[in-house]
Amino acid sequence: MQIDKDFIETLVITFKLAFLTTSILVIIGIPLGYFLAYTKSKFKPIIETVIAMPLVLPPTVIGFYFLVFFSPDAYIGKFLENIFNIKLVFTFEGLVVASILYSLPFMVHPLQSGFSSIPKSIIEASYTLGKSKLQTLIKVLIPNTKSSIITGIVLSFAHTIGEFGVVLMVGGSIPGETKVASIAIYEEVEALNYKKAHLYSLVLFGISFLILLILFYVNKKIIKADKL
Amino acid sequence: MIEIKIKKHLTGQDTEFELNIDIHIKDKEFITLFGKSGAGKTTILRILAGLTPVDYGFIKVKEKIWLDTERNINLPPQKRNIGFVFQDYALFPNMTVEENIKFAMDKQNQEFLDSILETMQLKHLKHQKPDKLSGGQKQKVAIARAIARKPDILLLDEPLSALDLDTRLKFQEEIKKIHKEFQLTTILVSHDFSEIFKLSDRVFVLSNGKIIKSGKPEDVFIQEKLSGKVKLTGQIIKIEKEDIVYVISVLIGNNIIKVVAVEEEIKDLNVGDNVIIATKAFNPFIIKM
Numbered sequence: 001m002q003i004d005k006d007f008i009e010t011l012v013i014t015f016k017l018a019f020l021t022t023s024i025l026v027i028i029g030i031p032l033g034y035f036l037a038y039t040k041s042k043f044k045p046i047i048e049t050v051i052a053m054p055l056v057l058p059p060t061v062i063g064f065y066f067l068v069f070f071s072p073d074a075y076i077g078k079f080l081e082n083i084f085n086i087k088l089v090f091t092f093e094g095l096v097v098a099s100i101l102y103s104l105p106f107m108v109h110p111l112q113s114g115f116s117s118i119p120k121s122i123i124e125a126s127y128t129l130g131k132s133k134l135q136t137l138i139k140v141l142i143p144n145t146k147s148s149i150i151t152g153i154v155l156s157f158a159h160t161i162g163e164f165g166v167v168l169m170v171g172g173s174i175p176g177e178t179k180v181a182s183i184a185i186y187e188e189v190e191a192l193n194y195k196k197a198h199l200y201s202l203v204l205f206g207i208s209f210l211i212l213l214i215l216f217y218v219n220k221k222i223i224k225a226d227k228l
Numbered sequence: 229m230i231e232i233k234i235k236k237h238l239t240g241q242d243t244e245f246e247l248n249i250d251i252h253i254k255d256k257e258f259i260t261l262f263g264k265s266g267a268g269k270t271t272i273l274r275i276l277a278g279l280t281p282v283d284y285g286f287i288k289v290k291e292k293i294w295l296d297t298e299r300n301i302n303l304p305p306q307k308r309n310i311g312f313v314f315q316d317y318a319l320f321p322n323m324t325v326e327e328n329i330k331f332a333m334d335k336q337n338q339e340f341l342d343s344i345l346e347t348m349q350l351k352h353l354k355h356q357k358p359d360k361l362s363g364g365q366k367q368k369v370a371i372a373r374a375i376a377r378k379p380d381i382l383l384l385d386e387p388l389s390a391l392d393l394d395t396r397l398k399f400q401e402e403i404k405k406i407h408k409e410f411q412l413t414t415i416l417v418s419h420d421f422s423e424i425f426k427l428s429d430r431v432f433v434l435s436n437g438k439i440i441k442s443g444k445p446e447d448v449f450i451q452e453k454l455s456g457k458v459k460l461t462g463q464i465i466k467i468e469k470e471d472i473v474y475v476i477s478v479l480i481g482n483n484i485i486k487v488v489a490v491e492e493e494i495k496d497l498n499v500g501d502n503v504i505i506a507t508k509a510f511n512p513f514i515i516k517m
Contacts, residue, residue: 125318127305128277129332129377139331143322 006175007184007196011203013092014181017167018160021099025107025156026149028100033111034137052109054102063169066098090172095180098170099160106155114148115141150219154212161208229254230381230413234275235284238268238437247271247437253415255290258407260416260424260445263434269417270315272434273383276415277312278305289380311374311382311412315389317366319358325369326354332376341376347409348372348402364395371403375410382407384416388423397482400426421449421461421502422481450504460485460505467494478505 036048054062070077070088080086088094118141126136142149164182171178173187181204188197230253238247247268253259261269274280276287278294281302287295294303311332319328329344330336345351348368358366367387374382384403388396400423407414407427418424424431425445433441433448441448450459462480469475474494476487487505489497497503 119316119318121314121316121318122320124277124279124305125312125314125373126320126331127279128308128310128312129373130306130334131331132306140320140322144320 007199009176010179010181010184010200013176013179014161014204015207017092017095017099017180018157020096021103021160022107022153022157024096024100025103026153028104029107029111029152030137030142030149033108033115034141036108036112037115052105055105059102059163059165060169062098062102063166066094066101066166066170070094089170090174090178092171092177095167095171095178098166099163102163102166103156103159106159107152110148110151110155111145114145114151118144147219150215154215157211158208161204229288229290231286231288232272232276233284233286234272234282236271236275236280236282238271243436245437249437249439251432251439251442253413256411256413258414258416258427258429260418260428260431261434262419262424262431264419267434268437269434270385273312273385273415273417276308276381277310277383278303278308309377309380311377311379313367313370313374313382313384313387315385315387317358317370319366319369319373321358324355324357325350325361328358328369329373329376332373334377344372344376347406363391364399367391367399368402371406375406375412378410380413382412382414384414384418386417386419388418388420393479396420397422403427421463422479424449425461449502458507462503462505464497464499464501464503467497467499478503480505 032051036044036051067089068074070080072078072081072087072089077087077089080088086093088097122140122144123136126140127133131139162182163180164186167173167178167180168183171180171183173179173183181200185197185200185204188194188200232249232251232253234247234249236247238245245268249272261272263269271280275282275285275295282295282297284297285295286297287293289308293299293301294308295301320331323331326341326345329341333341342351345354348371350365350368350372353361353365353369358369361369367390371384371387387403388399391399403414403416404427406412416423416427428445430443431445431448432439449461460478460480462478462485464476465479465484466477467474468477474489474491476489476494476497478485478487485505
């Protein structure tokens, strides 16, 4: 059994995708979760529904529409390519965008409930102490939703590594570009190459186990450190 | 001088009513808002703090206009210099006692911070997080934090209601001391009689959104139709039946006084009621201890 270049590349892409997707989701998820937790807008149910759609839709539906809208023949795809020179179909960038959409509820839901569970008086106290909404978010809300943020990170990360349908349709399993471990395992099994499939699976299992373990361990410490 | 004129439609527990207030408060005065729950007391504090909108309002504090609906002025809470002590303390769980108080200060001022910690006897707790503190200690931090802003008005929303009797009595002294020491104008929401008598210069009695009485606590609560020689005000904490009579325990200041009553007399009395105990014909003994 030989660890070849293809194998390493695939794993690097897999974890790079999960890492990038999760990082961007934290940045998007915090303002979005904050908005949903406190908005009184009548559009809130619509926004919530859109965000939650990936939970119920087959990933292939998301993949399919992604292809329909972002292929170079479609208006949006053409626009992105002509103006920004961005190609989202069969590229790594496309995988990141699709993964963000697909994992969005896994980040936004914990954050939204985390923000909602903070007593209103704590936020109001911060305002009466002269602190702006942004200062309150950074100094009061985020530090007190640490465990929700970690939950969101764990779920998004795990969910991105476990993706199959979306990445296959949007990325097309191009080695060194869009082929991730979950697809590689499928392909190796199909080729009856069980040894390689085993290796992928074992590495994926091990690294995922380790990352989750560390996060949960940290989370436990944080919860111990400041209870609400 | 603080001028407050407010009109707001309120939906109470089972009634709807109009909050309609027009009061003037002098500098460094200690005011209490008294009334049943749902009468609009907390709402007034929240409106003062800019946390609750009004239908019509005008608030002027020390020549500065905080709210004037006619001229479309409405300063946000951040711009109103207030110290608000919430009923549930609202301490930041992620910060230590010292950090909680520091958070309220716009500029670093270690000297003032130390003096607050000293006055409130919080020095030994300054590195603790709020979840390690008792109710009384949390309350101290909440008040310290509110004072740290050097507020124009200190707003206290039933600050002592969650504390046990002993701590509460100690705290009343504490609040009195702070009010004097930091030269504050204070508005307290309370329905505790001993608190009101001990602390306030003036009390406003609120009922269904309107002030029905105001003045010094003695003038407001003790009716002169009793020509008693000894009058005490207190709160009923227990009504017990003993043989053919009832024994009512009344809390007056730090003491519990037991009064005997017949069935007819206790008909309208409940635990928690504020009452006056008066004797008419006898002169009480005074004995030096």
